[in-house]
Amino acid sequence: MRIVMKFGGTSVAGAEKIRHAAGLALKAVAEGHQVVVVVSAMDGVTEDLLDLADAAGSGNRAALYTVLGKVRSAHEAAARALGAMDEVDPLLGRLETLVSGILAVGELTARSRDAVVAFGERLSTAMMGVAMGCRAMDGHGAGIVTDDHFGEADPLMEISMHQVRQNLEPIISGGRPVVVSGFIAANQHGVTTTLGRGGSDYTATILGAAIRADEIWIWSDVDGLMSADPRAVPEARLLTAINFAEAVEMGKFGAKSMHPRALEPAAAHRINVRMRSTFNPDNPGTLISDATAAGDAAHAVRSVPMLKKMAMVTVGGAGMIGRPGTAAAVFTALAEARVNAHMICQSVSEAGISVVVSMGQLDKARAALERALVKVTSGPHANVVSSLKVQENLAIIAAVGQGMKGVPGVAARVFVAVAEAGVNINAIAQGSSELSIAFAVDEAAGSKAVAAVHRAFGLGG
Amino acid sequence: MKATLVGMGSVGRALVTLLAQRQRSGGHRPGTPEIRAVVDSRGARLARAGQPLDLEALVAAKAQGVPVHRAEAAGGLGVEAGGPEWSQRLIAESGTELLIEAGPTDLKRPATAMGHLRAAMASGMHVVCVNKAPLATAMPALLELAAYNRVGLRFSGCVGAGTPVLAMGEQLARGDRVRGISAVVNGTTNYILTQMRDAGQSFGEALAGAQQLGYAEADPSGDVDGWDTAMKMVILAAAVMGVKTTVGRSQVEGISKVTREAMAEAAARGKTIKLVGRAGEDGVSVGPAEVDRHGPLDVAGSINAVVFRCDTLGEVTLSGRGAGGPETATAILRDAEDLAKAAGADRGGR
Ligand SMILES: NC(=O)c1ccc[n+]([C@@H]2O[C@H](COP(=O)([O-])OP(=O)(O)OC[C@H]3O[C@@H](n4cnc5c(N)ncnc54)[C@H](OP(=O)(O)O)[C@@H]3O)[C@@H](O)[C@H]2O)c1
Numbered sequence: 001m002r003i004v005m006k007f008g009g010t011s012v013a014g015a016e017k018i019r020h021a022a023g024l025a026l027k028a029v030a031e032g033h034q035v036v037v038v039v040s041a042m043d044g045v046t047e048d049l050l051d052l053a054d055a056a057g058s059g060n061r062a063a064l065y066t067v068l069g070k071v072r073s074a075h076e077a078a079a080r081a082l083g084a085m086d087e088v089d090p091l092l093g094r095l096e097t098l099v100s101g102i103l104a105v106g107e108l109t110a111r112s113r114d115a116v117v118a119f120g121e122r123l124s125t126a127m128m129g130v131a132m133g134c135r136a137m138d139g140h141g142a143g144i145v146t147d148d149h150f151g152e153a154d155p156l157m158e159i160s161m162h163q164v165r166q167n168l169e170p171i172i173s174g175g176r177p178v179v180v181s182g183f184i185a186a187n188q189h190g191v192t193t194t195l196g197r198g199g200s201d202y203t204a205t206i207l208g209a210a211i212r213a214d215e216i217w218i219w220s221d222v223d224g225l226m227s228a229d230p231r232a233v234p235e236a237r238l239l240t241a242i243n244f245a246e247a248v249e250m251g252k253f254g255a256k257s258m259h260p261r262a263l264e265p266a267a268a269h270r271i272n273v274r275m276r277s278t279f280n281p282d283n284p285g286t287l288i289s290d291a292t293a294a295g296d297a298a299h300a301v302r303s304v305p306m307l308k309k310m311a312m313v314t315v316g317g318a319g320m321i322g323r324p325g326t327a328a329a330v331f332t333a334l335a336e337a338r339v340n341a342h343m344i345c346q347s348v349s350e351a352g353i354s355v356v357v358s359m360g361q362l363d364k365a366r367a368a369l370e371r372a373l374v375k376v377t378s379g380p381h382a383n384v385v386s387s388l389k390v391q392e393n394l395a396i397i398a399a400v401g402q403g404m405k406g407v408p409g410v411a412a413r414v415f416v417a418v419a420e421a422g423v424n425i426n427a428i429a430q431g432s433s434e435l436s437i438a439f440a441v442d443e444a445a446g447s448k449a450v451a452a453v454h455r456a457f458g459l460g461g
Numbered sequence: 462m463k464a465t466l467v468g469m470g471s472v473g474r475a476l477v478t479l480l481a482q483r484q485r486s487g488g489h490r491p492g493t494p495e496i497r498a499v500v501d502s503r504g505a506r507l508a509r510a511g512q513p514l515d516l517e518a519l520v521a522a523k524a525q526g527v528p529v530h531r532a533e534a535a536g537g538l539g540v541e542a543g544g545p546e547w548s549q550r551l552i553a554e555s556g557t558e559l560l561i562e563a564g565p566t567d568l569k570r571p572a573t574a575m576g577h578l579r580a581a582m583a584s585g586m587h588v589v590c591v592n593k594a595p596l597a598t599a600m601p602a603l604l605e606l607a608a609y610n611r612v613g614l615r616f617s618g619c620v621g622a623g624t625p626v627l628a629m630g631e632q633l634a635r636g637d638r639v640r641g642i643s644a645v646v647n648g649t650t651n652y653i654l655t656q657m658r659d660a661g662q663s664f665g666e667a668l669a670g671a672q673q674l675g676y677a678e679a680d681p682s683g684d685v686d687g688w689d690t691a692m693k694m695v696i697l698a699a700a701v702m703g704v705k706t707t708v709g710r711s712q713v714e715g716i717s718k719v720t721r722e723a724m725a726e727a728a729a730r731g732k733t734i735k736l737v738g739r740a741g742e743d744g745v746s747v748g749p750a751e752v753d754r755h756g757p758l759d760v761a762g763s764i765n766a767v768v769f770r771c772d773t774l775g776e777v778t779l780s781g782r783g784a785g786g787p788e789t790a791t792a793i794l795r796d797a798e799d800l801a802k803a804a805g806a807d808r809g810g811r
Contacts, residue, residue: 147609156609159579159602166572188583188610 001214002034002172006182006204008220009043011278012124015081021219022131024281025177035177036168036207039128040200041120042078045071053116056099057108064099071095075123084130088123095119110150114184114194121181121200129179135171136179139195139203140186143167143210148187152196155185155206157265164210172211180207198262205273209265216266216273217285218258224275224286225255227459228304232447235460239302241287246302246402247273249436252342253398254307263288292402299403300410301457304450307342307396308443311362312427315373316352317386326373327353329381333372339365343396343438345427354427356396356440366390394426395446398438399453405434415439417456423449462587462801464494465555467548467577468563469501469523472591472618475786476563476793481516492801493794498555500564504530504541505551512536548573549580559800561793562590568688568708571598578603582610587804589796591618591789597692597708600699613800616700618792620646620693621765624781625795630701633769633777639701641770642740645752646693648763648784649677649684650716650736654749655761658724658733664717686715687747690738694747698740701769706744714748727751733759 005028007021025037041049048071055063072092079088095116102112122138129136143163146153171178182200185193195202201218208216225247228236242250244267251257258273266273267290276285320326327346330353334341343356357365366388373385404410414437418425423445429438441449454460466473483493497508499519506529508514515535522532530539540551552560560581564574571594578595581588588607590596596603596616607614620626626646633639645651649671656667668685671677683689691713698704716736727734732751735758739746752758757778760766765783768776782788 156605158605159599162599162602188579188606 002211003028003215003217004036004038004204004208004211004213005217005219006038006200007040007128007278008200008218009040009045010221011219012039012041012128013043015078015127017278018078018082018124018127018131021278022128024219024278026132029175029177034172034175036172036211036213037128037132037177037179038182038200038204038207039121039124039179040182042074042124045074045120045123046117049117049120050113052099053102053108053113056102056116057106057112059103059106061103064103068096068099075127079127082127082130084127087126087130087136091119091123091126111191114150115192117194118181118184118192121183125179125181132177132179134177134179136181138181139184140190140192141167142180142207144185144203144206146185146187146193146195148191148193150193153185153187153193155195155202156188157206160185160206161210164207168207168211198259201258201262202265205262205265205271208271209269212269213271216271218273218275219278220256220275221277221279222256222275223277223280223283225250225257225303227302228450228454229255229306232306232450233304233454233460236454237459238283239286240284241289241291242302243291243402244288245435246400247288249398249400249433250303250305253305253396253400253436253438255303255305258288296403297407300401300407301399301404301414301453301459302401304397304399304453304457304459306398306446306450307358308446309359310342310356310394310396310440310443311359312354312356312391312394312440313362313365313369314352314354314389314391315369315385315387316389317384318351319384319386320351320353323384325380326384329372330355330369333368334365337364337368339368343427343429343440345430356394356427359392362390362392391426393443394440395443395449396429396438396440397446397449397453398436399457400436402435404437411437413456414453417452418449421448421452423452462492462494462559462797462804463497463557464559464561464797465498465500465552465557465581465586466496466561466563467500467552468565468592469499469519469529470563470565471786472563472789472793473499473501474520474523476561476790477516477520479787479790479794481520484516490798492798494559494561494797497557498551499529500548500551501529502542503528504539505548506530506532506535506537506539507555508537546576549576552577552586553580553584558586558804559797560586560588560590561797562588562592562595563789563793564592566593566683566689566692568594568597568683568692571595575599578614579606582606582612582614585610585612587613587800588615589618589793589800590614590616591793593619593689593692593696596699597695600696600707601705604699613803615796615800616696617796618789619696621767621779621781621783622785623788623791624765624779624783625792626765626767626779627697627700629777629779630697630767630769633771633774634701637771637773639769639771640742642694642697642701642738642767643758643770644690644694644697644738644765644767645735645758645760646738646765646767646783647684647687647690647736648765649681650687650690651760651764652676652762653685654716654719654724654734654736657719657721658728661721663721664719682715685717687713687736687738690736691745691747694738694740694745697767698745702740702742704740704742704744708745711745711747713746716749719749728754735759
């Protein structure tokens with residue numbers, strides 16, 4: 001088999017864990033598999049490097065040297081234990097030169113921030129290369145090319161896939177493994193960029209698609225995707241197989257799934273993804289494939305994820321009746337303020353539209369909606385919205401399963417189960433996708449509602 | 462448009478000669494490229510600000526085996542090749558608006574030409590390419606780079622040399638739907654097969670003869686094993702039918718197993734054997750095949766024939782000379798003129 005394996009930050013946090021991860025990869029090589037390893041930065045290092053970049057940009061020397069010392073000692077300790085000082089020391093030196101340069105210029109650009117952050121993956125990649133005794137390269141070296149959108153760069157997919165194929169194929173067809181740093185790439189001119197959302201998982205699926213891998217393994221500290229959060233539902237079970245659409249939907253509602261952006265290359269090229277745990281490597285984890293289960297009543301609901309710390313903003317006013325443009329204005333205002341609406345509901349009377357956002361984005365959302373709809377005295381939206389109500393401490397719960405497509409009565413079963421558990425539903429998502437039913441409840445009652453739905457569909461052990 | 466020319470072989474020299482003739486006869490047409498830099502395998506020559514290169518002196522020097530960086534008579538500045546990716550850097554820093562890539566088609570190492578194209582597009586240069594290798598191995602990637610950098614990419618000289626095969630295919634695909642393409646597009650194999658048929662030679666004898674006459678290279682594998690035809694079919698399939706494929710994914714068989722006997726048998730049935738390239742919605746295949754004697758694909762020597770099978774129009778055939786330096790140079794001029802026109806319209810529109 002041809003396998004791309006990605007190890008997350010917790011799987012490479014320290015020499016012991018790096019050795020363990022390297023052992024897992026080398027075991028697959030010994031079994032005759034062709035292996036490409038993708039690594040994230042050591043746990044917490046990306047955040048440290050962001051702090052470091054900010055400290056440099058704002059001229060805060062004290063903070064800069066404190067954080068730099070922390071990053072240095074964490075990596076030196078691991079590198080010494082692995083015998084990787086020759087690789088790690090020069091990188092740390094370059095990092096120091098870079099931040100000193102930013103400090104001297106006194107300005108941090110998105111471009112220089114990417115240059116700093118990239119060292120997290122460069123360092124862990126170098127150590128993994130030594131631990132595995134094989135070649136290590138960054139995403140740019142592997143061939144991933146992006147646009148110039150620093151901090152959240154989009155790969156130029158065709159040229160990236162072409163170059164990755166050219167660069168990696170000769171190595172792995174020769175039976176040799178190779179380590180590639182996740183998350184970082186470069187623009188056409190070779191300037192370092194970072195991939196943003198999806199991060200190292202995205203790197204893994206791009207590489208997997210390019211070399212037509214049989215499977216992409218995402219190693220982390222959990223066994224895979226669960227039928228519900230085990231803290232809310234103790235009898236929650238590991239899902240052994242789901243499909244791409246379900247994985248995306250579960251991720252939207254808070255399950256520890258992969259980012260949709262990271263799943264995209266795998267879904268487009270039909271490459272199976274396996275989520276599994278380095279702590280429990282005998283467990284095959286959750287397989288995400290393109291097998292479909294539409295109309296399969298027995299699997300109408302597979303999982304009940306929950307998003308906590310939510311708030312609902314409702315704009316209302318009699319003037320909204322018969323004015324469909326208001327909904328569009330709401331979405332535009334939120335999009336412009338870069339607020340992510342997790343759920344949208346409209347009352348039957350059309351006299352109100354509610355959006356559910358995270359508590360962290362509540363102030364931004366409220367301000368944007370007031371500016372666009374409430375405090376307007378002229379134009380098409382003048383005097384349409386008269387009230388803006390906020391409800392805090394909510395949870396969004398979703399019943400997710402591709403099998404519900406075309407199966408009648410699933411929504412009724414969900415809502416009856418919640419009602420029988422004595423939980424009041426505050427709002428129901430409108431026009432949600434064909435594979436989920438989402439609703440909002442008070443956060444305090446969230447676990448109870450999840451457990452009720454979980455039980456109603458027989459998802460427990 | 463100010464241009465950088467890579468490659469001073471038969472195509473590059475023919476192009477420069479044509480441009481020199483146009484200059485002398487005052488027949489300057491809008492959109493004619495102005496060569497400000499030339500590159501060969503050993504180095505480059507760059508025009509100095511405000512002064513053109515002496516194109517005739519350049520051709521004369523190359524004809525005597527002098528590399529361009531030593532062709533002082535052409536004026537400008539000579540630069541010797543040096544360091545990895547030197548030609549990419551030179552292109553990126555040339556200050557010109559157009560790259561004309563006429564370097565050698567090397568299917569085993571397409572990276573050099575690919576690097577030229579990437580460097581040009583990343584610096585906002587338009588590209589005219591007659592080198593088949595990068596297109597046949599990375600067409601989707603090149604189209605993506607052209608779109609992303611908002612530059613034009615033309616390659617009509619890659620198939621049929623000066624005969625506008627791609628243009629006709631694209632025209633057909635506009636009103637109708639092209640379902641399949643069959644073609645004889647390699648002169649070397651066509652010469653060999655004709656000798657086998659008309660002079661009763663074996664494959665080996667015919668190949669040796671072709672090499673003596675200079676119709677076949679010392680290493681003839683690119684032609685006789687079908688790779689040249691495969692590259693052309695991949696490019697055709699992509700440009701005309703939107704089929705994304707590569708040479709690596711194509712089924713390719715050459716003509717070395719064709720026997721005199723098979724040839725004679727085919728002739729007895731009113732057929733003849735040609736190296737036929739096929740492109741369909743499921744990809745490209747190349748191999749020896751029987752075609753009707755005196756039918757559309759029964760062409761001689763360096764003549765190419767391409768049959769487009771369309772939904773409504775049925776079969777449409779184009780044939781014409783499919784190789785030659787001057788022929789290919791006309792395709793370059795045509796592409797450059799198209800690009801200049803498109804760039805002009807773009808500016809006018811804003
Ligand atoms: N001839 C035709 O009928 C025809 C038709 C259609 C398409 N084409 C294509 O057009 C291209 C040129 O054909 P041709 O017949 O002119 O080939 P050619 O005679 O072999 O000339 C190749 C030229 O490229 C130069 N070159 C080699 N390596 C280079 C490098 N790394 N960087 C820059 N320049 C380099 C050579 O330099 P030196 O001069 O220093 O050796 C030479 O000038 C080929 O890709 C061919 O497939 C040809």
